[in-house]
Amino acid sequence: MISDEIGLTIMNDCDFEDYVFPSPHNVTQSCNQAISEANGIVGDYINNYDVILDVCYPSIVEQELRLKKMATKMSVGVDVCMTIERRFYFNLPEVQKALHANRTNLPYNWSMCSRVLNYSENDGNINMLPLLKRIIQNHIPVWVFSGDQDSVVPLLGSRTLVRELAHDLKFKITVPYGTWFHKGQVCMHSNYFIHPFSYQCLYLM
Template identity: 50%
Template sequence: MAQARGRLYGLLLLCFSCKWVSTAPTEHLISSLPGQPQVSFRQYSGYINVDESAGTNLFYYFVEAQSNASSQPLALWLNGGPGCSSIGGGAFTELGPFYPNGKGDGLRINPYSWNKVANVLFLESPAGVGWSYSRIPAGYRYNDARVANESLVFLLRWFQRFPEYSERPLFLTGESYAGHYIPQLALLMARHNGRMSRGAAAFGFNLHGILMGHLVETSKEGSDEVDVCIDHELTRYLNHPTVQRALHANLTSLPYAWEACSDIVDYKYEDQLEDMLPLLKDLVKSRVRIWIFSGDQDSVVPLTGTRSQLTTLAHHLRLKTMIPYSAWYANGQVGGWVEAYEESLGLVYATVRGAAHMVPYAQPERALILFSSFLHAQPLPSRSS
């Protein structure tokens, strides 16, 4: 593992000095997905190599905003697990532009897709998840540090392919064990920007905030709350050879089928018990916007634990309460409850009524309202809105 970390740090140093040359990723442009309704926005997908020595290649799926893509922000979405798919979870079950149809041989429109208000990038991480892979067995052994480093390398190299997005406001979003992935990645990005200020890096991340579902992880993420029909339909759809060709996926003929959650990833158990509050404390101090949300019916990570931790964090930092714990509204109904700190809404906790662990799946309209408010640092709608 030490050698693997050494290779990653070497890659990071290489990326710090790279030159940003516009190379249109035409080989990653998706012409159309099988059974896809006609849309006006562009989609891209493919692999980014993050470790040449281990042959570690991470798969991504990227959808431009449905309107004014050139002026909309960029959001990275990560599912958790560790070992669950951001393509299967985020992209095609929760907040992407399409859901599988009833037969699993085509797609239908998601009317509450997050690409209505942002350009959205979905990353399959770590290797062994979805179609991401490594060429050596040791490449599937992970801890939090390795995931964060590889994600940083991925973003640096992704921006090389999409330089027009490099100066956009960037937001890190995700749920469940992404509550580990995101804070650690955000801190690495801050350190990278520090190297840039000293002339050691040629590019800086325009990170504006992080939006995470849950803080406390008590068990491995699963798909038990997802309708078994959509789970079956999606698995059938993504394992079809024509779909994989359209997505530029599985180019090496992996010896296993696509699955929503992977048993291949060998993840360090001790890291799953680490407290993320100290990292969040550092991020709040650095003025990174942090919003945390919970489904009020979540049985995997109950909202009481998350709210208690956020209250403790705000107390330790002596943050001023701007919005006391109160209801927010969606279309005239209570959408959930919210508590906010700092004048700029820099730290916010919100619940989503009627949602379980996978909030955008259970309550897509309310999740979209939450996401849009977060992007613009606007209070969630009140009764008088």
């Protein structure tokens, strides 16, 4: 998706050991420049949640929805405009009334991610593994979902972290990472870890 030159610059100039979410991310200027160029190339033409799908163009689909036309755009069996359609649908007054929602007539539209809550970018630097470890140690099974073609939560990152967590907890692999079939069809890929004595569980899907 990006050129070899930009990819090599990111690999050579970016030290992600100390990377932080707030800009300038605690990395060099050349690293920031390369990441910015990569985002510019990928941004408008790639669906980050499934890199092989087509993208949806909001201005076109919103016009179609206002005209009450069929807006569905299928790509590899997926409606890539679902996010736009959902936002349009849940902001219709009749839908909100039927759901008993927005009864106080809020001055802004419903959206998947709220800007009302003041999230801190620094929260993205928090290591979640100790929390997951405590949850598992309290005999609560943990199921980690990760997309095979997802650049937001990349599969290799999830597999690495789950394996580290399983190793730290002295879990044994009961089902090696592989394909999970249902009625002859590939459903997903999975990995299953379990503690040999306490039966604490950790799944990766």
